[in-house]
Amino acid sequence: MRTPTTAIWTRRAPAALAGAVLAAGVLAGCGSDDGGAAAPSSTPDASLGQVTVAEDGVQEVTIQTPDDYVFVPDTFTVAPGRVRLTVESTATQATHNFRFTPGRGPEEIAEEIPLLAAGATETIEFEVAAPGEHPFECSFHVQLGQVGVMTVRG
Template structure:
């Protein structure tokens, strides 16, 4: 049996050890390059909001309607709106050119659960959901894709 070259273990080729060290170094640099103690820079809202966005109206059947907008940023416009107990119809318009969003009420963040949601809303798309609320209070809604970036809002149901 021959002796292993200095700095290597028996049975291992010296270049395999160097490749392993180089791979570990590359991985470490990749991980560290994404680390920073600075807050991420969020884009400014990139849309001109239409006049009908954010105003709660009531149709002839008593359904309260509101239009929310989101774009190539992490914002719902408006971020808050107020309704009375009853049937609510929410339309979300994605005016983005690039970003995909969704809309759902945050689990456990309101007086009562609201199951209706918009799972995916691509750029230029619009979708409407309808539900009934009876319990007064604040109901948080979110884009689950961008929750960590602060894309949340609140629907308040008056007492």
């Protein structure tokens, strides 16, 4: 004769086992079965945010803006002089823009990208002279924290 405790365990054991098997199946399903193709990397390109100097002497830097309301990277540093900034939208849905936050840097930088559609790339070119931090933003998503800083070395 079984005790009531044993009877409860015996009746619940198959349900618990089935739940564990189901959970394992769901977790295994989180992987990708894409026929062996490599999954997209969530690691940003190491060259993003690195400033190089083009043959024409202009400093060049590229940043990205994905769907999660950030700039990648959100900081970079340039020397005083001419800058060519490329913003690549890696977003699949969100539309962004890019501008230097008005009234927040040591000098006004008027160049901006008023509209950057998902998947688009735009480039602006401008001159910087004043050392210090020049905040930038996506004015559509500044409340979500889509901001960054360009530092001009002194």
